[in-house]
Amino acid sequence: MKDMLTVALPKGKLFDDAVELLREAGLNTKGLSENSRKLVIHQEKDRVKYIICRPTDIPTFVEYGAADFGIVGKDTIVEQDKDIMELVDLRFGFCRFVVALPDAAAKGRDLTQFNYRRVATKFPKVAESFFAEKGMQVEIIKLHGNIELAPAVGLADMIVDIVSTGRTLKENNLTAVEEIFTATARLVANRVSYRLKHKRIQPFVERVRSLVKDKEVTY
Incomplete structure (x- = not known):
């Protein structure tokens, strides 16, 4: 599907907070579990696909368009310097x-x-x-x-x-x-996806911004 959103989620310490944020922002997160052996989870009805991978791989998945957007630490973003869009400071994973x-x-x-x-x-x-x-x-x-x-x-x-x-x-x-x-988790996006799927991505980004704007930074 052309309007399917693919989201890259990080294994490890950021995973639970990332899933909870997506749920609060209105995405269907049913079936997401870090302990599952499934690395790709489809929510066909909601036109969302999740890929679960190592945090250090997320910028690469996003840069090359295998994921439309993802959640990753600022530390990884700075070290790898990939050609991706950094959209929102999520204020967790400090x-x-x-x-x-x-x-x-x-x-x-x-x-x-x-x-x-x-x-x-x-x-x-x-x-x-x-x-x-x-x-x-x-x-x-x-x-x-x-x-x-x-x-x-x-x-x-x-x-x-x-x-x-x-x-x-x-x-x-x-x-x-x-x-x-200092570093926290960030919402990042593929540049082409952000332009082509703007009608789907931008409202989601605005919901995320609204959810995190008054939150205290957490570890």
């Missing part, structure tokens, strides 16, 4: 990009003292841009998980990562010494 050092190294020392050191991160573009703006030269090591482990085993001197409560840093004897920026 986290912070930080630079963290081992507790002992962090005490009483300025970050610029760590020039020419190694940085472990899942977000090399964010890290590179941040340190370049500070005029620092660092070696960036990309990892895909357990970033906190890198300083403990001597792989890196510091990390750039996203945190919400900071508990994981504390448990791994790390201290956040500088905040890069």
Whole structure:
């Protein structure tokens, strides 16, 4: 169907809030479950199709038009820099990009003292841009998980990562010494879909804006 809307939903911590928001905005969310093995769910009567995928893949699905719009964290948007439209700050899934050092190294020392050191991160573009703006030269090591482990085993001197409560840093004897920026979940859209399906997408976007405009930011 030409007027079928395809929505990309993220597995993981954003999933439940994303589904609840779609339901409040008037979409049929029946059958959506993160624990289901079904990755594509059709609501033929309501002309909506959902695809459930890894958060890091959502910008790609949206950019290439496999999804008309999706929900994804600002952290992923900034790191990937895909050609998509960022429509609404959804005000949930709050986290912070930080630079963290081992507790002992962090005490009483300025970050610029760590020039020419190694940085472990899942977000090399964010890290590179941040340190370049500070005029620092660092070696960036990309990892895909357990970033906190890198300083403990001597792989890196510091990390750039996203945190919400900071508990994981504390448990791994790390201290956040500088905040890069904060991030929340965003509603994003494919540029062509937004133009061609504007009559369906725009009213939905306005409902979402109305639902979130007075909400407090949540983790």
